[in-house]
Amino acid sequence: MKRDIIDVLDECAEAIINNEKTLEECLDAYKEERSALEPLLVSALRLREAATIEPNFERKRAARERLLAAVEHKAWETGVERQNMPQISKRSPKTSIWSRPFAKLGIVTLVFAMLSSGTIVMAKGSLPGTPLYPVKLAVEKARVGVAGSDEKKAALYLDFASERVDELEALEKDNKNNPALMRAVAKNIEAARTASGDSAKFKSSMDDLAKKNRVVLEAVLKKVPETAKPAIERALSNNEEVDADDSGKHDVKSGNDEKDSGDGEKRDKESNKRDKGRATPKSEQPGTKKPKNFKGSTSDNDDGVSGSVQDGSKESSQNIGKTTTGTTIHGKNAPASGESSGSGDNNGYTGGDSDDDRDGARTQSDILDSSSKRKYSCSSCKSMRSTGIDDKE
Amino acid sequence: MDKLADIKELVERAKNYDAEAFGRIYDLYFDKIFNYAYYKVGNRHEAEDIAEQVFLKALEKISGFEWRGAPFSSWLFRIASNLVIDYYRAGKYEMVDIACEEHSLYDGGCGPEEFAIREHDRASLVSAIKTLTEEQQQVIIMRFISGMSNEEVAKAISKNVGAVKALQHRAISALGKTLGRE
Numbered sequence: 001m002k003r004d005i006i007d008v009l010d011e012c013a014e015a016i017i018n019n020e021k022t023l024e025e026c027l028d029a030y031k032e033e034r035s036a037l038e039p040l041l042v043s044a045l046r047l048r049e050a051a052t053i054e055p056n057f058e059r060k061r062a063a064r065e066r067l068l069a070a071v072e073h074k075a076w077e078t079g080v081e082r083q084n085m086p087q088i089s090k091r092s093p094k095t096s097i098w099s100r101p102f103a104k105l106g107i108v109t110l111v112f113a114m115l116s117s118g119t120i121v122m123a124k125g126s127l128p129g130t131p132l133y134p135v136k137l138a139v140e141k142a143r144v145g146v147a148g149s150d151e152k153k154a155a156l157y158l159d160f161a162s163e164r165v166d167e168l169e170a171l172e173k174d175n176k177n178n179p180a181l182m183r184a185v186a187k188n189i190e191a192a193r194t195a196s197g198d199s200a201k202f203k204s205s206m207d208d209l210a211k212k213n214r215v216v217l218e219a220v221l222k223k224v225p226e227t228a229k230p231a232i233e234r235a236l237s238n239n240e241e242v243d244a245d246d247s248g249k250h251d252v253k254s255g256n257d258e259k260d261s262g263d264g265e266k267r268d269k270e271s272n273k274r275d276k277g278r279a280t281p282k283s284e285q286p287g288t289k290k291p292k293n294f295k296g297s298t299s300d301n302d303d304g305v306s307g308s309v310q311d312g313s314k315e316s317s318q319n320i321g322k323t324t325t326g327t328t329i330h331g332k333n334a335p336a337s338g339e340s341s342g343s344g345d346n347n348g349y350t351g352g353d354s355d356d357d358r359d360g361a362r363t364q365s366d367i368l369d370s371s372s373k374r375k376y377s378c379s380s381c382k383s384m385r386s387t388g389i390d391d392k393e
Numbered sequence: 394m395d396k397l398a399d400i401k402e403l404v405e406r407a408k409n410y411d412a413e414a415f416g417r418i419y420d421l422y423f424d425k426i427f428n429y430a431y432y433k434v435g436n437r438h439e440a441e442d443i444a445e446q447v448f449l450k451a452l453e454k455i456s457g458f459e460w461r462g463a464p465f466s467s468w469l470f471r472i473a474s475n476l477v478i479d480y481y482r483a484g485k486y487e488m489v490d491i492a493c494e495e496h497s498l499y500d501g502g503c504g505p506e507e508f509a510i511r512e513h514d515r516a517s518l519v520s521a522i523k524t525l526t527e528e529q530q531q532v533i534i535m536r537f538i539s540g541m542s543n544e545e546v547a548k549a550i551s552k553n554v555g556a557v558k559a560l561q562h563r564a565i566s567a568l569g570k571t572l573g574r575e
Binding site for chain 2: 005006007009010013014017039040042043044046047048052053054055056059060063064066067068070071072074075078
């Protein structure tokens, strides 16, 4: 019985595609259809032989790296990465207990009750892996939950970033490569930036953080994903500029001292007064009292600064116009657009259908592109130290 | 572990944003997607960009991917197909002489004469494919260039297997006539 040429062609095409049969073997197998089949199989074979080309190796490899960086960023952004830190809640934002008002109140009450028991005091110095560390993180989360204003939240996130840096330093002997903790540093910095709206106060606080923890932050920078680097690079570049500005200022000041030695004592007093408002490490300014800043590295004092900071605030007002560029990495308060679109309309096959889908892909690549190209500047931070951060709880 | 189970496991891991799983999926499908895009747009650079976009889009959408009897590759090719459509809609494309482009970008490991002949054949093929209908192009490229099965193609273009076979027959007939006229 003569078979349908469509089926015969398909059978032979399948065999040719899989290199199971040659053209002649196919024709021999279907002698009755040979005259109709031969020109079709010749075309199919030509198609198959001429078809496959290799993509450029370097470009393929580079695209793979970008994809993996995007995967890592996505994991971080969506909280999957945090599952590596058992201390941190795995609850999704949608089901977060913080979205329920009464539960929020209950947790706050519980936190205050725990305060009186001293557990929190004990937990404050705990490190990852210790029994009280989850309590410490829960308290941090509670503090953000009741912080109220974005400004206070930003201060808290920076505080927590500083805390993670301290933990990294403490763990350094046993666990130098704690990627989850390093990412937590970057994530808190980004969350602070998002909550603060990238304000001058945020930049000022980042300056403090970078000044205190430059070495650790540089180490963190090498180990976090590409997409997590901008926040830390921003902090370090801010700090570099501040250092340069500060050294320039000292040069001018010393020049004045040489010229007007008679007023030296008066200026020293003014200088000391200004220095009290700065977060300059003790080692950099011998002889000056170690200043308080928004997050004291050695004390639990959260009072921040007062009085002398006013001078710094006034200085800073002249430089506020110079701002940093925006960033595309979103903190946990601002999920990326791709995240929301990714879980919405897609149900498998409808995946790439809409224009929105395309936008999603562009967003992701834009993140990578802009992350790698971004340059930062911060001229306002030099004199904005500590202002507003004393709002922190 | 069979191939399907292996891919299912990879996809499940990829849904949890496992970078290694995504890397393996990329290695498995990038060349196929690239070839598909190349024969659709006729430009290597654009094809590479589209193939990259396919995986970035897959990353964005994978949390919503569900197994509904279709192979994972069909889902990727569907994304690729939509990106190619967007590419032409955007109107930013330019026709590139593929043979010339290949000379500048790719050393195929053969002599210049043989290379030129091969690339001429490929350019003719691309031109011939472009004379086919959109559906015929899809079927031919997915079947013979990307090496997909009838079932995979059927899922990717939302047709049944019988329709894919018929499209394949018509496409090869038309292709033979076009190439035979050269």
